[in-house]
Amino acid sequence: MKQVVIENPVINSPFEEPKRHFLFSEEGITNEIVEARRESxxxxxxxxxxxxxxxxxxxxxxEWTQDRLKANEFINHVRALEKRISCEITFPRLLGYRYEFxxxxxxxxxxxxxxxxxxxxxxxxxxxxxxxEAKSPQHVFSGCRQ
Numbered sequence: 478m479k480q481v482v483i484e485n486p487v488i489n490s491p492f493e494e495p496k497r498h499f500l501f502s503e504e505g506i507t508n509e510i511v512e513a514r515r516e517s518x519x520x521x522x523x524x525x526x527x528x529x530x531x532x533x534x535x536x537x538x539x540e541w542t543q544d545r546l547k548a549n550e551f552i553n554h555v556r557a558l559e560k561r562i563s564c565e566i567t568f569p570r571l572l573g574y575r576y577e578f579x580x581x582x583x584x585x586x587x588x589x590x591x592x593x594x595x596x597x598x599x600x601x602x603x604x605x606x607x608x609x610e611a612k613s614p615q616h617v618f619s620g621c622r623q
Contacts, residue, residue, distance in 0.1 A: 517552040521545045
């Protein structure tokens with residue numbers, strides 16, 4: 478594997494969304510620039526063996542390979558899809574994208590990921606009002622007990 482030297486590793490502005498990235502191949506990072514935003518991912522570290530004696534240390538280039546790359550599914554699901562980049566609109570201090578719906582009524586499709594369960598443990602069952610005066614008012618509902 479050859480050594481890759483990147484002269485200027487900063488290719489994006491810190492004040493806007495990244496528009497370019499360095500390509501990762503099977504051998505690791507390359508100096509080829511891709512004109513698109515990279516999907517969110519992370520590298521899974523593999524711990525070094527705890528054997529005594531002289532250890533063979535992994536070089537920086539072999540640690541950052543494609544087989545250790547894992548995608549952040551949730552983050553990639555939230556970001557705008559490549560096929561909908563043309564629908565994306567950007568304004569200062571406003572993020573999002575626009576989609577023109579056809580004349581038909583849009584339908585909501587819910588999955589197991591969008592389902593939320595609410596139980597009585599999530600709802601407060603006792604409410605206490607602090608009085609302005611020293612004495613707390615008492616409310617008696619005698620008609621409800623019949």
